[in-house]
Amino acid sequence: MGKKKGEREHALLSASGAQKWLYCTPSAVLEDGIPDTESGYTREGALAHGICELKLSKLFTDKNMPDRTYRSRLKKLRTDEAYQPEMEGFTDEYVDYVSAIAFGFPSTPFVAVEKRLDYSPWAPEGFGTADCIIIYGRDMHVIDFKYGKGVPKKAEGNPQLAVYALGAWNEYGNFFSVEDVHLHIVQPRIPNTASWTVTLGELLSWGELFVKPRAELAYKGKGEFRPGDYCKNGFCKAYGRCRAMAEKNMALMADAIDPVTDGIRKPELMSNGEIGGILKRAQFLKDWVTKLENHALSELVKGGDVPGWKIVEWRSDRQLSDPDSAFRGLVAAGYDEAVLYNRKPIPLTELEKLVPKERRAELLAPYIIKPRGKPKLVPEDDKRPAMQPQVSAEEAFGGDNSYKER
Numbered sequence: 468m469g470k471k472k473g474e475r476e477h478a479l480l481s482a483s484g485a486q487k488w489l490y491c492t493p494s495a496v497l498e499d500g501i502p503d504t505e506s507g508y509t510r511e512g513a514l515a516h517g518i519c520e521l522k523l524s525k526l527f528t529d530k531n532m533p534d535r536t537y538r539s540r541l542k543k544l545r546t547d548e549a550y551q552p553e554m555e556g557f558t559d560e561y562v563d564y565v566s567a568i569a570f571g572f573p574s575t576p577f578v579a580v581e582k583r584l585d586y587s588p589w590a591p592e593g594f595g596t597a598d599c600i601i602i603y604g605r606d607m608h609v610i611d612f613k614y615g616k617g618v619p620k621k622a623e624g625n626p627q628l629a630v631y632a633l634g635a636w637n638e639y640g641n642f643f644s645v646e647d648v649h650l651h652i653v654q655p656r657i658p659n660t661a662s663w664t665v666t667l668g669e670l671l672s673w674g675e676l677f678v679k680p681r682a683e684l685a686y687k688g689k690g691e692f693r694p695g696d697y698c699k700n701g702f703c704k705a706y707g708r709c710r711a712m713a714e715k716n717m718a719l720m721a722d723a724i725d726p727v728t729d730g731i732r733k734p735e736l737m738s739n740g741e742i743g744g745i746l747k748r749a750q751f752l753k754d755w756v757t758k759l760e761n762h763a764l765s766e767l768v769k770g771g772d773v774p775g776w777k778i779v780e781w782r783s784d785r786q787l788s789d790p791d792s793a794f795r796g797l798v799a800a801g802y803d804e805a806v807l808y809n810r811k812p813i814p815l816t817e818l819e820k821l822v823p824k825e826r827r828a829e830l831l832a833p834y835i836i837k838p839r840g841k842p843k844l845v846p847e848d849d850k851r852p853a854m855q856p857q858v859s860a861e862e863a864f865g866g867d868n869s870y871k872e873r
Contacts, residue, residue: 478583480594483824485626486697492690501704510549515614527578560655576603584634589674597631605646616656622663707758
C-alpha cells in the first residue's frame with residue numbers, strides 16, 4: 468500500500484472522492500498511481516476557500532484577530548494570480564449562509580472552520596478537512612463550500628458530506644449530545660444551495676453497513692470497476708484511460724449505429740423518445756473523448772507515441788512584443804494616444820464596489836437588468852426549473868437574421 472496517513476497530503480480514501488470509491492471500489496488505488504495535475508480551476512477553488520476561512524475565522528474562531536492583521540492577510544490573498552474581484556461577493560455569500568445558521572441559535576454555538584477530521588473507524592486511514600462545522604444542542608451542521616460553477620451538487624445522500632459528518636461525530640461525539648445531522652452545500656457561482664437532514668442513528672448505520680465494507684475493498688484495490696457519472700463529476704484521474712469506462716462507452720456508441728447501413732443513425736429518422744434515450748445514456752461520452760484527446764496530446768508533447776496521431780502547430784495571432792514601447796513611438800510620431808486604446812465599462816461587480824451600498828438603489832438599481840439566458844440542454848432530473856420557450860431556436864442562438872435591421 469502507498470504512503471501512510473502521516474505521510475499523505477490527502478487520504479487514499481478521501482471524502483471528496485467518496486462517491487467514486489464507494490461505488491467503484493478499485494478506483495482509489497487505480498488513481499493513486501496517477502500524478503496529480505493542478506488546473507486554474509483548482510487554484511481558484513483553493514484561493515476562494517482561503518478567503519472564506521479568513522472571513523469565518525474573524526467572525527467565529529479568532530474574534531480577537533486585530534483588524535490590521537485581518538486586512539493584511541486578506542491583502543496577501545488578493546495578490547494571488549488566481550484572484551478575481553468577484554471572489555469577494557461569492558465568499559461573502561458563503562459567510563452569510565454560515566452566519567445565518569450560527570446566529571440563529573439562542574446562544575453561541577460551537578463553530579469549527581477548516582477542521583481536519585478523522586473518519587478512519589469507517590475507512591482505513593481516512594481523514595479530510597471539512598469547511599465548517601456548527602454544533603448546538605442536538606443539532607450538528609456540516610457545511611461544504613464549492614467554488615466551481617459546473618454541476619450543481621445535491622446535499623441529499625451526498626457521500627462527501629456524510630463522510631465528513633462521520634468524522635465530525637468521531638471528533639465531537641463525546642462532548643455533544645447530537646441527534647440530528649444537517650448537511651449543507653453552498654455553490655454561490657451557479658447559484659445553488661441545498662441542505663438535507665439525517666438522524667445520527669441513520670448516519671452511523673450507513674457508516675457501518677455501507678461505508679465500512681466498501682472502504683475495506685477500496686483500500687485494498689479490490690471489487691468491481693463500475694463506471695458512472697461520478698467518474699466525470701468526481702474528477703477521476705483515470706477517467707480518460709479507464710478500460711471499464713471505454714467498454715461502457717463503446718457499448719453506448721453501438722446504440723447510435725444503424726444495424727442496416729452500419730452507419731450512424733440520422734437524427735431525423737429517430738423519434739424524440741429515441742433521441743432522448745440515447746442522449747441520456749451517452750451524455751458523458753463527449754467529455755470522455757475530450758479526456759482521451761487531452762491524454763494523447765500530453766503524451767505526444769512529452770515525446771511519446773500515440774499510433775495514428777500527431778501534433779501540429781496551431782494558428783497563432785500576431786502580437787506586440789513590447790506594447791508600451793511601440794505606443795510611445797506612435798505617440799512620438801504624432802498619433803493621438805486616445806485612438807490606441809479601447810475604452811470599455813468595468814464589470815458590474817466591480818462597479819458595485821465603487822458605489823456605497825446606501826447609494827446603489829439610487830444610482831445603479833434602475834439600470835440593472837438580468838437578460839434571459841440562452842437555452843441549455845440538461846437531463847430532466849436537473850434541479851433548475853424548465854425554461855419555457857418563447858423564441859425560435861434561430862433567435863435564441865443567433866442566426867443569419869440576427870444582425871439585420873428590423
